[in-house]
Amino acid sequence: MIEVKDLKKSYPFGKSKIEVLKGVNLAVEKGDMIAIMGRSGSGKSTLLNILAGLDQPDSGIYLYEESRITDKRMDELANFRKKNIGFILQNYPLIDSKNVAENVGLPLRYSKKSNKQRETEVTQVLDTLGINYLKHRWVDMLSGGEAQRVAIARALVQHPDLILADEPTGSLDEETEKDILDLCKRLNHQGKTIILVTHDQHVAAVCHKVYYIQGGTVVDK
Ligand SMILES: Nc1ncnc2c1ncn2[C@@H]1O[C@H](COP(=O)(O)OP(=O)(O)O)[C@@H](O)[C@H]1O
Numbered sequence: 001m002i003e004v005k006d007l008k009k010s011y012p013f014g015k016s017k018i019e020v021l022k023g024v025n026l027a028v029e030k031g032d033m034i035a036i037m038g039r040s041g042s043g044k045s046t047l048l049n050i051l052a053g054l055d056q057p058d059s060g061i062y063l064y065e066e067s068r069i070t071d072k073r074m075d076e077l078a079n080f081r082k083k084n085i086g087f088i089l090q091n092y093p094l095i096d097s098k099n100v101a102e103n104v105g106l107p108l109r110y111s112k113k114s115n116k117q118r119e120t121e122v123t124q125v126l127d128t129l130g131i132n133y134l135k136h137r138w139v140d141m142l143s144g145g146e147a148q149r150v151a152i153a154r155a156l157v158q159h160p161d162l163i164l165a166d167e168p169t170g171s172l173d174e175e176t177e178k179d180i181l182d183l184c185k186r187l188n189h190q191g192k193t194i195i196l197v198t199h200d201q202h203v204a205a206v207c208h209k210v211y212y213i214q215g216g217t218v219v220d221k
């Protein structure tokens with residue numbers, strides 16, 4: 001599904017630059033659930049953002065189902081994301097002035113679907129995650145675990161094949177972390193490919209494979 005070859009990425013730093021990714025190689029099969037670990041600042045988020053099509057590397061190749069993402073323009077990248085990627089972050093950035101259903105429906109806002117269709121799709125994804133009862137709540141009243149589930153629902157509403165999660169349980173207590181992990185496992189069983197960035201051994205333990213970013217490259221130990 002994914003093939004990454006010799007990916008390099010640096011950021012400007014004063015007059016010089018920091019080389020974050022120095023030649024990353026990675027292959028991910030459809031249906032995989034993999035963890036990426038590594039020290040803070042090692043480049044985990046940098047890699048995930050590139051896989052999500054949110055950023056482009058300086059050099060190297062990123063193939064997604066044979067399609068060369070590294071050649072795409074910004075507008076093409078936006079389409080690629082919309083069609084294929086569900087992105088989940090540590091701090092579930094929801095919009096406080098909207099309720100749960102409105103937040104989950106946000107990605108559908110520019111689609112050609114009718115309001116009725118959008119509502120059905122939002123209801124479906126909330127049902128799948130077992131959180132339909134939260135539908136009309138204001139998001140600033142949710143617990144951390146509920147908010148993360150809502151953010152996951154929003155990431156899923158367009159039926160992406162690939163879910164990228166950047167420390168999705170990083171802000172949650174242990175119990176809630178377990179619930180979110182179970183949810184990830186369930187999504188994986190339903191056929192979603194999942195790449196999780198994590199610090200946490202519990203999280204890594206449920207994945208099929210664990211990779212580490214070390215010295216700017218990806219290794220498996
Ligand atoms: N947009 C940016 N501009 C400059 N430096 C950045 C930027 N994003 C990340 N970095 C730097 O790149 C390195 C890797 O960051 P990151 O990928 O966020 O690491 P991780 O997610 O593993 O903690 C860090 O040294 C960070 O400060």
Ligand SMILES: [Mg+2]
Binds near residue numbers: 044045046166
């Ligand atoms: Mg990070």
